[in-house]
Each structure stands twice: as C-alpha cells, then as structure tokens.
Amino acid sequence: MDFKKLTCPASTVTRDMSKLDKETGNIYESVIIISKRANKLSHEMKQELNKKLEEFAYYTDNLEEVFENREQIEISKFYERLPKPVLIATQEFIDSKLYFRKGENADKLSN
Numbered sequence: 001m002d003f004k005k006l007t008c009p010a011s012t013v014t015r016d017m018s019k020l021d022k023e024t025g026n027i028y029e030s031v032i033i034i035s036k037r038a039n040k041l042s043h044e045m046k047q048e049l050n051k052k053l054e055e056f057a058y059y060t061d062n063l064e065e066v067f068e069n070r071e072q073i074e075i076s077k078f079y080e081r082l083p084k085p086v087l088i089a090t091q092e093f094i095d096s097k098l099y100f101r102k103g104e105n106a107d108k109l110s111n
Contacts (some may be wrong), residue, residue: 008091
C-alpha cells in the first residue's frame with residue numbers, strides 16, 4: 001500500500017454514526033469490519049517498516065557501539081507521522097473502498 005497517497009485525517013475525528021452503519025445496517029458489524037482492516041493495515045505497515053530498517057541492521061556482540069543513520073531516522077519519523085491504521089480503515093470504509101461479505105467466510109476482507 002502506498003502510504004504517501006492517504007487522504008484520511010492524521011488525528012481522531014468525530015464520526016457520524018449513520019454513515020458508519022449505512023452499508024451494514026448494524027454499527028457493531030461496521031466496527032468489526034473496520035477493526036479487521038485496521039489489524040491488516042497495522043501488520044502491513046510493520047512488515048514494510050521492518051523491511052526498510054533491516055538494511056541498516058548492524059549485528060555485533062558489543063552493545064556499546066550504537067550507530068545512528070540519518071536516513072534510518074527519517075524513515076522512522078515518516079512512519080510515526082502516518083495516520084493510525086484504524087483511521088485509515090475507517091476512511092476506507094466510509095469511502096466504500098472495502099469489500100466485505102456476510103456469511104460463513106465473513107472474516108475475510110480485501111481492499
């Protein structure tokens with residue numbers, strides 16, 4: 001996912017409950033869908049960050065030697081400034097960008 005093209009707010013926003021339960025008819029189902037997507041986004045973000053920071057890893061037995069790399073710091077700051085996964089998932093749900101289905105396989109989500 002390209003996190004640079006996000007259009008959701010970076011901080012918490014008060015949401016209209018009628019918009020959240022519009023597609024499902026039940027606010028609790030909407031919250032479950034949003035939470036599952038947020039968990040998936042969180043996992044993707046963590047994997048991407050770890051992959052980028054892995055190239056800076058320096059394996060040594062001496063813990064006293066700590067190397068700071070400006071590029072590594074900038075990457076970390078970028079991910080710290082991103083909106084939280086639940087905000088991204090909520091915006092995707094409101095914008096009808098999430099596909100979900102009810103039934104036996106209701107726990108499967110895709111974007």
